[in-house]
Amino acid sequence: MPVLLLCLSRAVCPMNMRNHTFVTEFILLGISNSEGLESMIFVLFLVFYVFALLGNLLIFLTILASPNLHTPMYFFLGNLAVFDLFFPSVNSPKMMAYLVGQSRTISYQGCASQIFFYHTLGGTECFLYTVMAYDRFVAICHPMRYTVIMNHRVCTSLTVGTWLGGFAHGSILTFLIFKLPYCGPNEVDSFFCDIPVVLSLACADISLAKTVSFTNVGVVALVCFLLILTSYTRILISILQIRSSEGRRRAFSTCSAHLTSIILVYGPVILVYLRPASSPWLDSVVQVFNNVVTPSLNPLIYTLRNKDVTLALRKMLTQVAQHSGHKE
Numbered sequence: 001m002p003v004l005l006l007c008l009s010r011a012v013c014p015m016n017m018r019n020h021t022f023v024t025e026f027i028l029l030g031i032s033n034s035e036g037l038e039s040m041i042f043v044l045f046l047v048f049y050v051f052a053l054l055g056n057l058l059i060f061l062t063i064l065a066s067p068n069l070h071t072p073m074y075f076f077l078g079n080l081a082v083f084d085l086f087f088p089s090v091n092s093p094k095m096m097a098y099l100v101g102q103s104r105t106i107s108y109q110g111c112a113s114q115i116f117f118y119h120t121l122g123g124t125e126c127f128l129y130t131v132m133a134y135d136r137f138v139a140i141c142h143p144m145r146y147t148v149i150m151n152h153r154v155c156t157s158l159t160v161g162t163w164l165g166g167f168a169h170g171s172i173l174t175f176l177i178f179k180l181p182y183c184g185p186n187e188v189d190s191f192f193c194d195i196p197v198v199l200s201l202a203c204a205d206i207s208l209a210k211t212v213s214f215t216n217v218g219v220v221a222l223v224c225f226l227l228i229l230t231s232y233t234r235i236l237i238s239i240l241q242i243r244s245s246e247g248r249r250r251a252f253s254t255c256s257a258h259l260t261s262i263i264l265v266y267g268p269v270i271l272v273y274l275r276p277a278s279s280p281w282l283d284s285v286v287q288v289f290n291n292v293v294t295p296s297l298n299p300l301i302y303t304l305r306n307k308d309v310t311l312a313l314r315k316m317l318t319q320v321a322q323h324s325g326h327k328e
Contacts, residue, residue, distance in 0.1 A: 023186040026111050026198070028094075028104045030191050031288070042099040048292040049092045055299030056081040058313065066312040072150040073139065074309075076132045077302060079159055080261075083125055084295035090117045091192035091291055098191075111193040112178050118194060119217075120170025126224040127162035129262055133231040134158075136255055141238045169220055176213050180204050190287070225266060232259070257301050264294045 031041065060081040063069045091114060098104045106114070138149050177195060180202040190197045195213050199206050232255070239251045267286075303309050 023182045023184055024108050025105045025186065026108070026193065026201075027187045028098060028106055028191055028193075029187055029189050030098065030104065031285075038099045038101075042096055045092060045096050045099065045288075045292055048296045049088055049096070052084060052088050052292065052296035052299075055296060056084040059299050059302065059309070060085070062309065062313045062316050065316055069308060069312055072135050072146075072155050073132075075155050076128065076135055076159070077309075079128060079162070080132070080298065083121060083128060084298050086117075087121045087125070088292050088295045090114060090121065095191045095291075106188075106193065108182075111188070111198065112174055114193040115177060115195065115198065116170045116174040118170075118192070119173045120166045122166070123169030123220055124162050124166030125265060126220055127165045128159075129258070129265060130224045130227045131158045131162055132258055133228040133262075136258060137231040137235055140235050140251055140255075169216070173213055173216060176209050176216075180206065180209060192287075192291075194287070221266065228262060257306060260301050261294075261298055264297065265290075 060078050063074045063078040063081070094106065094110075094114075135150060139146050142149060173195065177199055180199075181204055182201055183203040185201060188197050188201070195217070199210055199213070202209070235251075235255060239248050242248045242251060303313060
């Protein structure tokens with residue numbers, strides 16, 4: 001049974017809610033139709049989570065340790081690797097804990113924290129992919145002015161802007177959702193707290209909060225997507241004007257990894273947040289993919305499609321192995 005708390009704050013609670021009790025914890029119901037599969041799902045989650053952490057840590061350290069990768073493109077790729085270290089860590093540890101039989105409850109503050117960090121990082125991701133698309137646009141469409149336009153100050157400002165924008169996005173949504181009173185039920189029909197499932201539990205009119213929150217998510221995703229589409233339309237036009245087939249191949253190769261990641265990111269956003277009808281099972285599957293699978297695939301996408309990163313990674317691993325051999 002959930003622990004309940006009397007609403008004591010007249011400033012927060014509506015007049016007709018002051019005599020009601022309010023939840024201080026939520027119960028996560030997990031993934032729909034997964035009874036009896038907990039051990040297998042736990043192993044899959046663990047494999048993807050560990051791979052995401054190790055793969056992105058390797059990418060980040062490789063970029064940090066390789067002077068030839070200290071360029072704007074790899075600077076933003078390093079930021080993406082940091083994002084992919086944080087993002088699966090928001091929900092995966094709690095998810096794996098209840099898969100092995102630990103408590104499925106999460107505190108009110110813990111639920112709010114999950115929503116805040118999930119959407120802060122989600123907003124940051126949208127902004128970061130937009131900045132990466134702009135970087136590719138400048139590199140291919142204005143190659144002679146690339147180092148002037150994408151100088152250190154501009155790169156730093158764009159990166160700080162992506163993280164601050166994500167913070168503002170997450171803060172607005174969290175305030176909007178948890179400004180509402182929650183007096184029961186407290187069962188969250190998912191494996192983590194997110195806007196659609198938590199908002200449906202509020203014991204007040206959610207129409208305004210639902211409209212504003214979904215508009216916020218939709219506007220951020222749509223604006224970023226349109227900017228990315230604009231950048232790649234210009235890039236495609238420029239590539240088609242390249243006379244050399246080798247030049248066109250290299251230009252396409254430079255952009256293919258980024259485009260693959262964008263498809264993997266925006267697919268789940270469209271299916272979960274911009275779909276008119278809700279399907280708990282489909283939402284769970286899509287969000288599992290978005291939370292743990294995509295962050296683990298990005299290291300593969302960017303290393304297999306990028307010779308510079310692959311060579312730098314091999315060089316770094318060789319140096320580490322040689323250093324370890326000398327110590328022995």
